[in-house]
Amino acid sequence: MSDSKVTVAVIGTGDIGRGWAALCVAAGWPVWIFDHEAQAVESASAEIAERARRLVTLDRALYRDVEEGVHSLQVGRSLLQACADAQWIIEAVPEDLIIKQKLFEAVESVAPNARIVTSSSSSLLVKDIAARCRRPDRVAIAHPLNPPELIPLVELIPGPHTDGALLEVLKGWLRALNRIPVTIRKQVPGNVAGRIAAAVWREAIDLVLTGVIDVADLDRAVSVGPALGWAAAGPHLTYHLAAGNRGVTGFLQQLLGTFENLWSGLPTWSKLEPEQQRQLVGAIERAYEGQVEQLRTARDRRLAGILRGLEQARQE
């Protein structure tokens, strides 16, 4: 199953939709794209092809597969045309429940034969998204991070009616795309990655706004410090390995007090006031002035290098 090509329709051609499409195109899969906004879809094909080809440069895809995928990439003139042959429909429209509900309803009438329909939603509930569907059994959330064609994590959230066998098919497709699906048992706003990212960013903002460290040094410290550790071992495993052979029990005995002190001192604000927004934006823009495109290229190069390094380490 996971070895054969899957025909995909990506509905919504914003940044996340383009990332999904680039990922599938780079695997040589036939991809249809569609967007209700004619303007959005205009530049989409070219950018998707470019992003897929960049994966060859980054050593994350094979030239032959990418060219095959680019060759079969097509823009649907209607939702019906885009979905007609699709086995997997990926929704990536704006994060608005009504828009998504309507789309999922429309998909039912144009794609009766699609095996799976996934939403890229980061914050809506899968049961709400599928609320108007007669076939909620083939609906799930598959939430990627940015950029979807590079970061392997896909958070998978089945709804109460999602068919378990179909979920396994979906996992096989994701693995065929070199993604790592992780199943969320109980949906909460932000899922797992979003909540952890929110906790980190609040702390990172607070440390800059209170003058503890500047933006570039904060970013560097996280990158070459804790993030490296977590990329090699998640937070729980990190601490399970941090107290010799006594595991997490030994770690808690030694350091729970320190953590409890830190927890009580962490920021708890949940609003970023306009003046703080101005300070933050100013600090970030000063740190990275006018180089967004070069910075993104360098970031992608580092990401690809890390992924190659991890794969080599797993084969050793």
Added chain:
Amino acid sequence: MSDSKVTVAVIGTGDIGRGWAALCVAAGWPVWIFDHEAQAVESASAEIAERARRLVTLDRALYRDVEEGVHSLQVGRSLLQACADAQWIIEAVPEDLIIKQKLFEAVESVAPNARIVTSSSSSLLVKDIAARCRRPDRVAIAHPLNPPELIPLVELIPGPHTDGALLEVLKGWLRALNRIPVTIRKQVPGNVAGRIAAAVWREAIDLVLTGVIDVADLDRAVSVGPALGWAAAGPHLTYHLAAGNRGVTGFLQQLLGTFENLWSGLPTWSKLEPEQQRQLVGAIERAYEGQVEQLRTARDRRLAGILRGLEQARQE
């Protein structure tokens, strides 16, 4: 300066002290170790040599350097003997202000010629640690993460009296050891890495205890998701690159509301009650049962692979 070998004395041979020693030994530097607890120092030499040699296997050090360092590794019978020739004294004794103050005072009388004396403290204030010193100008905190011989970040915290020129010498030494020093401007408990780690761990604990995800999946999700992103670009840069060419301004316009919602829902507890500790320990031990040593070896292999991948990406 940074090319020549530095004679180092590491005082305290717990896990962090051994890591510092392994790092310096692996660079071929002459290292003295000392511990007031005779028992602690007993196994230290052998483990330091082993950890330094493991860096060769991991492609993080050269065989010749490591063997030279192992050859010149010595155990001091007294603080005086360990410090007599040292240019750099690294304190890594238990996290207790009185113990550290006494040690820094004692070091003054046995090592009048050492250029720099650093503390590995993660939570004490540098001005308190140096409170009994007549030479606070040569004292700073240089806080590594675990394991110090692999994670490049060293948080550098000068005290109010630290000599700026000496701080530059210290940075040169750290860079010669392939470390990345980042200066903290204003000391707060946990510095930067510790606060961010505390925020992440609380969230990671909460997600497990509330049944959102299990331990192994949480670890996997963080490792192949946000951590990879942050290892390639810190949190501020990540969001600066997440909204096309409009930078962080565009990102805040699109997503500040989502973050404010998430922030208001994040856990704020600062105590882990005994029953929760039991649940957490049980869940972590079930996930990683009886494999601490193999897990650590695999973690180190991944870390080394990531570091190699990053270095290759920087050369591309």
